[in-house]
Amino acid sequence: xxxxxxxxxxxxxxxxxxxxxxxxxxTLSTVNRYCGAAxxxxxxxxxxxxxxxxxxxxxxxxxxxxxxxxARIGDITTPTKLALCEIAGMYPGGRALxxxxxxxxxxxxxxxxxxxxGLPLPTSAQHDEIKRxxxxxxxxxxxxxLSPCAKAWAPDIEAATPLRKVYRLRAAFDVADELYAxxxxxxxxxxxxxxxx
Numbered sequence: 001x002x003x004x005x006x007x008x009x010x011x012x013x014x015x016x017x018x019x020x021x022x023x024x025x026x027t028l029s030t031v032n033r034y035c036g037a038a039x040x041x042x043x044x045x046x047x048x049x050x051x052x053x054x055x056x057x058x059x060x061x062x063x064x065x066x067x068x069x070x071a072r073i074g075d076i077t078t079p080t081k082l083a084l085c086e087i088a089g090m091y092p093g094g095r096a097l098x099x100x101x102x103x104x105x106x107x108x109x110x111x112x113x114x115x116x117x118g119l120p121l122p123t124s125a126q127h128d129e130i131k132r133x134x135x136x137x138x139x140x141x142x143x144x145x146l147s148p149c150a151k152a153w154a155p156d157i158e159a160a161t162p163l164r165k166v167y168r169l170r171a172a173f174d175v176a177d178e179l180y181a182x183x184x185x186x187x188x189x190x191x192x193x194x195x196x197x
Contacts, residue, residue, distance in 0.1 A: 001072065003018075003020065003023050003027065003071075003072075004023050004026055004027050005020070005023055007020060007023065009072060011072065011073075011105070012108070013108065014072070014108055014109050014111075014112040015112055016112050016113075016115040016116035017116075018112065019112055019113050019116035019117075021116075021117070021180065021183045021184075021187065021190060022180055023071070024068050024071040024113070024183075025045060025176045025177075025179040025180035025183060026173075026176045026180075027071040028043060028044040028045035028048065028067070028068070028070065028071050028176070028179065029043050029044075029045040029046075029172040029173070029175045029176035029179065030043060030172055031043060031044045031045075031070055031071065031074060031075050032044075032075070033047055033075055033077075033141070034077065034146065035077055035080070037146075038141075038145045038146050039145055039146060039147060040145050040169040041169065042141050042145045043172060043175055044067050044070050044071075044075055045172075045175045045176055045178075045179045046167070046170065046175050047067065047137055047138075047141060048063070048064060048066070048067055048068075048179060049175065049178060049179060049182070050137040050140055050141065050163065050167060051063050051066065051130075051133045051134050051136070051137035052064055052133070052182060053163060053165070054132075054133040054136035054137055054140070054163055055129070055130070055132075055133035056129055056133075058129075059122075059126055059129040059130055059133070060186055061117075061119055061186040061187060061188070062119065062122050062126055062130055063130050063133050063134075064179075064182055064183060064186055064187065065110070065113055065114060065117060065119065065187075066130050066133075066134060068109075068110070068113045069105075069106045069109035069110050069113065072109050073105055073106065073109065076102070081102055084098050084102070085098045085099055085102075107121075116189060117183075117187040117188065117189050117190070118187060118188035118189035118190075118192070119187065119188060135156055135157055135160045136160050136161070136162065136163060137163075138157055138160070139157055139160040139161070139162045140162035140163045140165075140167065141167070142157070142162075143162045143166075144162075144166055144167045144168075145167070145169075
């Protein structure tokens with residue numbers, strides 16, 4: 001696969017040298033969430049910014065990267081993942097294999113991206129905090145960008161309180177610039193490079 005600017009990426013064994021955070025910010029600003037089924041296009045970059053604003057200070061750098069792999073593999077929605085696992089489950093061992101493959105491709109890209117950022121992968125406790133911010137962001141986006149749904153969402157999403165701030169649609173390049181500025185401020189490898197420059 002190639003990136004926005006033509007950089008080749010090994011999708012199976014990605015390495016930190018393939019990571020460009022400006023490219024990640026630009027790409028995530030054009031990757032739509034919800035398979036595009038929103039009243040206004042919600043990019044993964046905007047979602048990341050909302051989750052960052054919902055996050056506790058100690059996990060903010062990790063929250064910035066929680067969906068960065070989607071610049072490479074796209075945003076596969078949770079309902080799509082569940083459907084793939086359900087269909088795969090119709091074959092012997094299929095559900096476990098599909099679940100592992102979906103987890104593993106994200107993990108491999110996360111590992112390369114985190115290494116390039118100068119951050120370890122999240123601990124279990126940090127993962128819980130990231131998930132909390134992610135759900136608050138999802139609940140906020142549902143309020144601000146999606147049509148009301150006749151069916152209840154997962155209980156943890158229904159129970160979440162959205163952020164007070166109301167979000168509006170913004171130009172992709174503005175969202176990309178804001179996300180990249182956060183990368184430069186919060187990711188150790190980029191922040192240290194800025195200090196040395």
